Amino acid sequence: MAKSSIQVIKGLGKKIQKLRKEKGFIQEDLAEQLRLSRTYIGYIEQGREIPSLKLLIRIASKLEVHIGDLFKK
Numbered sequence: 001m002a003k004s005s006i007q008v009i010k011g012l013g014k015k016i017q018k019l020r021k022e023k024g025f026i027q028e029d030l031a032e033q034l035r036l037s038r039t040y041i042g043y044i045e046q047g048r049e050i051p052s053l054k055l056l057i058r059i060a061s062k063l064e065v066h067i068g069d070l071f072k073k
Contacts, residue, residue: 008071010047015070017045019063033062 020030027045031038034055043049051059060067 006047009050011073012051012070013045013047015072016059016063019065019070020045023063030059030062034058 020027027038027041031041034041040049044051056070057067060070
């Protein structure tokens with residue numbers, strides 16, 4: 001994977017984490033709402049897993065943001 005791609009994935013994870021915390025959710029809360037494991041949410045936030053577009057849409061919905069907001073700094 002190209003270095004810029006890695007940076008995008010890590011940035012995405014950090015943004016999801018930031019938005020989750022702003023909503024007052026812990027990883028378990030978001031994971032439960034999305035029917036995923038807490039570990040998987042953690043991996044996404046760490047940039048160790050790349051969520052599908054379908055999952056990104058679900059995450060954005062639960063965090064009440066537009067999907068494009070997940071990629072903004």
